[in-house]
Amino acid sequence: EVQLQQSGAELVRPGTSVKLSCKVSGDTIIAYYMHFVKQRPGQGLEWIGRIDPEDDSTKYAKKFKNKATLTADTSSNTAYLKLSSLTSEDTATYFCTTLGQRDYWGQGVMVTVSS
């Protein structure tokens, strides 16, 4: 059974960065494109971007191009989302997912940006 395990909740200061992890178990990460999705409290789903762990190629939504950085480590079967220059607008739950026909989701990680 494929599972995506995300790192724990984060409380971070404005202006700093945070790096979230998403570990794949039950299969090799290179079998999937890994996507990240943002959900602000009480709001809908917003696609951030995706990485192909086989060649590290990435695609981002325009609004996240200077905010998010996706990386992957095939040796640990883990994908990462780094968020930089954090503001209150970044307070949200972030999901990793394979998104699509073979669909798996992490449990989500809550990031709170507050001084």
Added chain:
Amino acid sequence: DIVMTQGALPNPVPSGESVSITCRSSKSLLYSDGKTYLNWYLQRPGQSPQLLIYWMSTRASGVSDRFSGSGSGTDFTLKISGVEAEDVGVYYCQQGLEFPYTFGAGTKLELK
């Protein structure tokens, strides 16, 4: 970017009633391979989203046959035949045709 626009439901819905959720895309999602790249997800309260339908009308593994998807290149419908308590949540359509992938704003289903 492709804009996804979802309709609302007349909540609350009586248990056992059938409902249809609509979604419209600003561009045809029909690709040259004959597939229409439209997915439907359900997010139950407090949970991660789960895939219900992909390629507009193919049910994901383990999904009840009470759920069915249909449509054209730009207009789509998710039908739930006989809503049950476990169907409560927010339904999202999502296009997977081109980057950036985009979601509709969501349609909430509440049960009476």
